[in-house]
Amino acid sequence: MTTVSAMSGAPRRRRLALSPFDTAVIVLVCVLLLAAVFGPFFAPDSIYTSDIANSLMPPSAANWFGTDDQGRDVFWRLVAGARTTLLSSFLVVTLYSLIGVTIATVAAAGPRWLDEALMRLTDIGLALPSMIVALGFAAAMGPSLKSAIIAMAITGWPTTARLLRGIMRQTMESQFVAGAQVLGVSRWRLMTKHVLPNSLDVLIVKWAGDIGNTVLVLASLSFIGVGAQPPSPEWGATIAGARGYVSTAWWTVVMPGAAVAITSIAFGLLGDIIQVRRDPSLGGN
Amino acid sequence: MTGLRVYSWFLLRRLGLAALTLWGLASLVFLMVKLMPGDEAQMAAGADASAVQIEAVRERLGLDAPVIMQYLGFLGRILRGDFGTSNVTLQPVLSDLSVVLPSTFELVFFAMVINLTLAIPTGIVAAYRSGRTFDTICRIAAVTLGGMPAFWLALVLQYVLGSLWRVVPISGQASFGMAAPVVTGAPTLDAVVAGNGAAFIDALHHLILPAAVLAILFSTQIFRALRTGLLGVLKSDFIMAVRAKGASSSRMLVRHALPNSLNPVLTLSGTQAGAMIGSAVLVETVFARKGIGAYMFNAVAQKDTFAVLGSVMFIGAVVCIMNLLVDIAQLLVDPRIRSAQFGGSRA
Numbered sequence: 189m190t191t192v193s194a195m196s197g198a199p200r201r202r203r204l205a206l207s208p209f210d211t212a213v214i215v216l217v218c219v220l221l222l223a224a225v226f227g228p229f230f231a232p233d234s235i236y237t238s239d240i241a242n243s244l245m246p247p248s249a250a251n252w253f254g255t256d257d258q259g260r261d262v263f264w265r266l267v268a269g270a271r272t273t274l275l276s277s278f279l280v281v282t283l284y285s286l287i288g289v290t291i292a293t294v295a296a297a298g299p300r301w302l303d304e305a306l307m308r309l310t311d312i313g314l315a316l317p318s319m320i321v322a323l324g325f326a327a328a329m330g331p332s333l334k335s336a337i338i339a340m341a342i343t344g345w346p347t348t349a350r351l352l353r354g355i356m357r358q359t360m361e362s363q364f365v366a367g368a369q370v371l372g373v374s375r376w377r378l379m380t381k382h383v384l385p386n387s388l389d390v391l392i393v394k395w396a397g398d399i400g401n402t403v404l405v406l407a408s409l410s411f412i413g414v415g416a417q418p419p420s421p422e423w424g425a426t427i428a429g430a431r432g433y434v435s436t437a438w439w440t441v442v443m444p445g446a447a448v449a450i451t452s453i454a455f456g457l458l459g460d461i462i463q464v465r466r467d468p469s470l471g472g473n
Numbered sequence: 474m475t476g477l478r479v480y481s482w483f484l485l486r487r488l489g490l491a492a493l494t495l496w497g498l499a500s501l502v503f504l505m506v507k508l509m510p511g512d513e514a515q516m517a518a519g520a521d522a523s524a525v526q527i528e529a530v531r532e533r534l535g536l537d538a539p540v541i542m543q544y545l546g547f548l549g550r551i552l553r554g555d556f557g558t559s560n561v562t563l564q565p566v567l568s569d570l571s572v573v574l575p576s577t578f579e580l581v582f583f584a585m586v587i588n589l590t591l592a593i594p595t596g597i598v599a600a601y602r603s604g605r606t607f608d609t610i611c612r613i614a615a616v617t618l619g620g621m622p623a624f625w626l627a628l629v630l631q632y633v634l635g636s637l638w639r640v641v642p643i644s645g646q647a648s649f650g651m652a653a654p655v656v657t658g659a660p661t662l663d664a665v666v667a668g669n670g671a672a673f674i675d676a677l678h679h680l681i682l683p684a685a686v687l688a689i690l691f692s693t694q695i696f697r698a699l700r701t702g703l704l705g706v707l708k709s710d711f712i713m714a715v716r717a718k719g720a721s722s723s724r725m726l727v728r729h730a731l732p733n734s735l736n737p738v739l740t741l742s743g744t745q746a747g748a749m750i751g752s753a754v755l756v757e758t759v760f761a762r763k764g765i766g767a768y769m770f771n772a773v774a775q776k777d778t779f780a781v782l783g784s785v786m787f788i789g790a791v792v793c794i795m796n797l798l799v800d801i802a803q804l805l806v807d808p809r810i811r812s813a814q815f816g817g818s819r820a
Contacts, residue, residue: 311490312497317751317792321501323769324785327778328505404622408755411624413773427625431759434628435636445625453620 206461213457220451224274227267235264235421244437254439256430262439266447269421273451276337276422277402283341285391285398288348289384295349296356297379307353313346319405326414333422336415340405344398348391355387362386393466397459400452407448423448483804491797498789499551503544505782517779519560556783561775566783570765575658576646577764580687580757581749583661583680587688588695589742596699597726603704611696619693624755627686631759634682641682644761651675658763683760687752691745698741702734739806743799747792 206214239259247254253262295306325339326332359365360383368378409415410424418429423444430440509516514531522530531537535546550556556566599608618626635643642648646660653660653667653676661680664673706712707730715729753766761767765784772780 308490308493309497312494315490315494315793315796316498316501316789317748320751320754320785320788320792321498323754323773324502324505324782325508327773327781328508330510331773400620404620407622408624411622412754412758412770424622427622427628431628434632438632441625441628441632445622445629448625449617449621452622453616456620457616 210461213454213461216450216454217458220270220274220454223267224270228271231264231268232261235260235268244433244440246437247439253443254437256426256437256440257433262443265421265426266423266444269423269426269444270447270451272333272416272420272422273403273406273424273448274399276333276406276416277399280337280340280344280402280406281395281398283337284344285348285395287341287345288352289388289391291345291349292352292356293379293384295353296360296383297375303353306349310346310349310353313343314350316343318343318346319408322405323409323412323414326409331414331417333410333416333420336406336409339414340402340409344402348394351390351394352387355390356383359383359387389466393459393463395459396455396462400455400459403448403452403455480804484801487797487800491793494793494796495790496548498786498793499548500544502551502782502786502789503547505785506547506779507540509778516560517558519563551786556786557779559772559777559780559783561772561777561780566780567787569768569780570784570787572658573763573765573768575662576660576762577750577753577757577766579659579661580680580684580753580762580764581746583684584687584691584749585742585746587685588692588745591688592692592695593699593738596696597703597731599696600700600703600707601722601726603700608700611700615693615696618689621690622755623686623690623752624759626690627683627756627759630682630686642679644759646676646679646762647672648675648679679762683756683762686756687749690752691749694745695738695741698737699734702737703730706730706733736803736806739803740799743795743802747788747795750788750791 237260239255242255242259243257245251245255245259251261251263253266256262256265291306291310295303298306322336322339322343325342326335329335329338356379365378365382368382373382406415406422407424407427410420410422411428413428416422416425418425420426426444427441427448430437430444434441506513512527514527514534514536515522517534518527518530535543538546554567556570558565559569562569595611599611602608631643634641646652651672653663653669653672656663656666660676661673664670664676712725712730715725720729750765753764754769755766756762757764757766758770765788769781769784772778772784
């Protein structure tokens with residue numbers, strides 16, 4: 189925040205302008221979001237019914253990405269699946285961010301032993317392979333999209349908690365916090381009204397990259413069979429359902445995978461763009 | 474003298490953390506078992522168990538006791554190496570896994586070799602010529618490949634290289650009749666044991682694509698870490714001094730800059746080895762290879778939840794041990810840890 193307002197000179201501004209590539213990424217993310225929100229309204233009803241006579245047709249003017257084994261249009265199923273995939277990913281990231289924020293706040297504000305205990309808990313979470321633990325939870329709760337979302341929410345928080353707790357400790361050392369303490373602001377109010385809001389912008393940067401990663405993990409869980417189940421247009425489930433047709437009808441597998449890859453990459457790049465704009469000294473990765 | 478004390482402190486801290494992590498993992502798996510819908514004894518005994526058998530299982534697992542006693546009993550069983558019993562194979566999960574483990578280790582080992590041979594040279598050149606065409610191409614490739622779903626890349630490459638171009642076998646671990654007798658469970662190693670050159674080549678031929686898929690995905694991370702690290706080191710003063718004394722570019726890079734930026738790569742590759750076992754779930758199934766991943770995938774498909782949870786426990790434990798080994802390796806490689814880690818916390 190302070191860096192941006194301090195650099196109001198014209199040359200600095202020019203440096204912060206979006207490059208054509210950055211613009212392309214942002215447009216792509218917007219298109220994906222629009223597809224997720226409005227796409228299903230435009231999708232024909234035939235994507236939920238089967239039309240065997242028309243199955244495994246290659247891409248054509250009528251079916252842009254061809255049809256799958258049930259004769260359903262692959263393109264419109266992807267559009268319908270965008271909502272499932274993106275909405276689930278947003279939900280997962282929001283849920284684990286909430287858990288992470290809570291743990292970080294309690295750790296930063298609480299007594300030393302509590303901080304130590306919560307950070308060791310975070311260490312445990314960071315040391316374990318999160319996808320495998322999520323797989324276990326989802327399998328135990330009974331394979332479904334809901335199970336996968338809950339499983340990813342309870343395994344995703346450690347990075348957020350670790351990162352935010354560090355930032356909050358830093359913020360607590362700044363002068364305005366010392367000032368508030370002198371004024372007699374209660375510890376709880378100090379944490380929630382002053383330290384936390386001033387530390388949260390790091391999460392905004394992390395958010396986009398997290399979405400990209402979550403899309404990948406969700407598709408993987410669905411592919412393994414513990415996430416969304418095959419009739420669902422969710423992308424991972426679509427690939428799992430079409431697996432057997434890769435050599436006869438490549439479009440049924442390649443297209444949904446490309447959708448996962450493009451979404452994941454677009455959100456990852458968006459994260460990089462936000463990060464560079466926040467701290468131009470990084471210059472991208 | 475102090476050095477030794479610091480070493481043992483560091484080791485103790487790491488051992489403590491590893492023990493803590495294993496305990497946390499076991500607790501999570503216990504929680505998973507408790508989250509399973511339905512009667513646990515019925516589930517553990519199998520679908521067609523008689524009432525008497527179910528009661529026997531209930532007795533054995535102590536399911537009538539309070540939850541806290543069940544939890545302690547569960548931890549005790551884990552400590553004794555009882556990770557549950559599969560409802561499909563009717564074998565203890567651990568003995569099922571030990572049969573397929575060498576195959577997964579083989580895959581991960583070769584993937585790691587390809588991973589490092591791919592990422593380290595490209596990372597060095599990209600950092601040295603940062604901003605040039607080669608660097609740009611590598612960075613675009615890293616971002617693109619890093620965002621691809623593992624199972625999808627596996628399916629596509631299997632289709633293109635296996636069925637269209639036929640340069641590699643589509644699936645399996647050995648051609649029909651070519652496999653060496655099973656000794657270790659890892660086909661390449663078995664061929665070496667049998668002294669069968671043709672079988673070795675054949676096993677390698679089957680291994681190359683699955684290993685390459687894992688390697689490509691993971692090498693993007695190593696590439697990024699090495700490139701970023703090297704860029705930082707190349708800006709530092711001592712590199713200017715090395716330049717000033719007249720060292721050649723290659724000597725400067727390999728002898729001076731590289732050793733100072735390999736540490737994050739070492740840590741990362743250790744974490745990756747663990748993560749690769751997880752990703753093997755996705756790759757092994759696509760290529761119909763034996764292994765922990767394929768075992769887990771089948772267990773999910775057959776609703777054999779105890780086998781899934783036992784595998785989660787097992788993979789988690791392997792990852793913990795891997796992390797510990799990396800920490801120890803780091804201690805041996807990087808003398809700076811002595812000062813940085815003493816009394817300090819992890820960054």
